[in-house]
Amino acid sequence: MANSRRRHARVARPAGTRHRAPTRPAEPGPVLELDVDRIAHGGVAVARHEGRVVFVADAVPGERVRVRVTDAGHDRFWRADTLEVLDASPDRREHVWAEASVDRAPEHRVGGAEFGHIAMRRQRELKxxxxxxxxxxxxxxxxxxxxxxxxxxLAPGVDPESGTGWRTRVRLHVGADGTVGPYAARSHRIVPVSSLPLAVAELEAIAPIGADGRPAGAGTGADSGASAIDLVAPSTGAAELVVRNPGDRRRDHPPTIVxxxxxxxxxxxxxxxxxxxxxxxxxxxxxxxxxxxxxxxxxxxxxxxxxxxxxxxxxxxxxxxxxxxxxxxxxxxxxxxxxxxxxxxxxxxxxxxxxxxxxxxxxxxxxxxxxxxxxxxxxxxxxxxxxxxxxxxxxxxxxxxxxxxxxxxxxxxxxxxxxxxxxxxxxxxxxxxxxxxxxxxxxxxxxxxxxxxx
The missing domain is CATH 3.40.50.150 (Vaccinia Virus protein VP39)
Structure with missing residues (x-):
């Protein structure tokens, strides 16, 4: 899997950044109460409403949830975000990434950890x-x-029970106002975060994020027109923070790692x-x-x-x-x-x-x-x-x-x-x-x- 054109080509982005933002209705969609049946390919749960499939984010099979429809533009299916868990699955746990929790408004939930609210054993069963x-x-x-x-x-430092501490490559995005963070789920909205729980410890230590949830961009290039910040922790050598600028071009002899x-x-x-x-x-x-x-x-x-x-x-x-x-x-x-x-x-x-x-x-x-x-x-x-x-x-x-x-x-x-x-x-x-x-x-x-x- 050492292919440069794979899904994590170049420096890997959080999983939530790879999907186009859904088409959202001009007005807020209807709020529904749904029973969740199963997980679909892509990490969303499946429910039904009046015969129509509804793909629901942040739910677990077997739950009853209150959701808001975010995309009703299809005849065969809708998309929705979980607003409240009415009857929780025994497999639900507190989300490993607080900024992705269902307790937050959907537009402020960070992407890249869409199964973080599910017990590890059940995650693997669903996959x-x-x-x-x-x-x-x-x-x-x-x-x-x-x-x-x-x-x-084979993975020192990774917590197998929580599924954290494993990512050796992370991309943070930089807004025009200097805000630093990953994207919200299924969007290009930057969410400031206070932690990166999926990242290895070496990356958390150098990440330009604030303990209070506010970005710490000073000295990273976040305040000088940068578009992204890549964090890389190779298995040999020190972890690195790489500032990306919109005008960057591929170099004939880019830096290497081992x-x-x-x-x-x-x-x-x-x-x-x-x-x-x-x-x-x-x-x-x-x-x-x-x-x-x-x-x-x-x-x-x-x-x-x-x-x-x-x-x-x-x-x-x-x-x-x-x-x-x-x-x-x-x-x-x-x-x-x-x-x-x-x-x-x-x-x-x-x-x-x-x-x-x-x-x-x-x-x-x-x-x-x-x-x-x-x-x-x-x-x-x-x-x-x-x-x-x-x-x-x-x-x-x-x-x-x-x-x-x-x-x-x-x-x-x-x-x-x-x-x-x-x-x-x-x-x-x-x-x-x-x-x-x-x-x-x-x-x-x-x-x-x-x-x-x-």
Missing amino acids: GEVLHDALARMGGLEREVDVRPVDPA ERVGERRFTLDRGGFWQVHRGAAATLTRAVQEAVDPDRFDPEADNQDLYGGVGLLAAAIGDRFGPSTRITTVEADARATEHAGANLADWVGARAVSDRVDRYLDRLAGAADAASRGLRGATVVLDPPRAGAGRAVVDRLAGLRPAQVVYVACDPVALARDVATFREHGYELETLDAFDLFPNTHHVEAVARFAAIV
């Missing part, structure tokens, strides 16, 4: 239910999913993609190594790491199967590819290619020996962006007939769609493991293995 539902509806498979927490040994996974070190641009959870890179390294079927693995085959970023998962394969393993890592971002080449220098059979994956696969298919060999016997690690690999890439890849595909997915619906396409080509889902790499949010990571059924 498993969403993944199960997506696979059933779109992938044509009934598969129970157990979402596992990150091994505490991340460590076990005994391996990975160099990347400070603003480049890296897993945001302190223990995620190690978790996925282990998961990918375990997902590969050794009986199908050929170290001399044309093994591939697609959407490979700076080489994290290619290194996982090399570490498991030895330094002579042949593997090509492919990434569209040229800087990430440059770093991947250096990070994989230990493997004589490794190479890094800068290219779009679809174009790269087209060239493989057009090679002189494609008809006789293609990727037959090869293992492919596939780690696409949030939108998934998509039909075009899966069609091309399956046509090259690799022995197995290990797919790292960060979106249940995108994974389910690609599962259906793989199955059309005779590749069945053999194993599926899911990990809670984003506690207190709705996001979940999955590692799947596909193989051709002969």
Whole structure:
């Protein structure tokens, strides 16, 4: 998952900042009392009103809540914010981030921790239910999913009971008046905060926020036209505060950082993609190594790491199967590819290619020996962006007939769609493991293995 075009491309933003603000009616919408049934993909709860689906923020399945409709512009569904919990679920807890609590007015609730009011065990169950539902509806498979927490040994300083202290990258936004903070949920409104509970301790210590909830922007550039402040805590070296200005342009040689996974070190641009959870890179390294079927693995085959970023998962394969393993890592971002080449220098059979994956696969298919060999016997690690690999890439890849595909997915619906396409080509889902790499949010990571059924 070292792909520079992933959902946390460059420095990761709080989850709530990735969604367009909903279309709100000119006048306040109706206030309703609703019974909540389940969780939908995207982290909102599902209720019904007079036959219409209502997506409700900040609720828990099984609750009765009083809500205000915020978007009634659709025939089939409405969106609403919870105003009051009338009958609370036993799984409801005090929100881990006070500024996101249901006690606040919805417009003043910070985004990025939409599951923070739900007990950790129940959060993981809900994520498993969403993944199960997506696979059933779109992938044509009934598969129970157990979402596992990150091994505490891989994530020092992270509180597994509260799901806090795990984010190593945070973006704060800066308003025209110098206000510093994350965005409110589902909007671009900046909310001043007094804490960043999901962030690792090193970032909280340097964050320009005030103990009284007022921003402490002096000396950060917040008062000089900055548009954002990025906080980065690599696994080696000191945490950094980086002021972003509207006129900033990408530099030819941006600053780099070094991340460590076990005994391996990975160099990347400070603003480049890296897993945001302190223990995620190690978790996925282990998961990918375990997902590969050794009986199908050929170290001399044309093994591939697609959407490979700076080489994290290619290194996982090399570490498991030895330094002579042949593997090509492919990434569209040229800087990430440059770093991947250096990070994989230990493997004589490794190479890094800068290219779009679809174009790269087209060239493989057009090679002189494609008809006789293609990727037959090869293992492919596939780690696409949030939108998934998509039909075009899966069609091309399956046509090259690799022995197995290990797919790292960060979106249940995108994974389910690609599962259906793989199955059309005779590749069945053999194993599926899911990990809670984003506690207190709705996001979940999955590692799947596909193989051709002969």
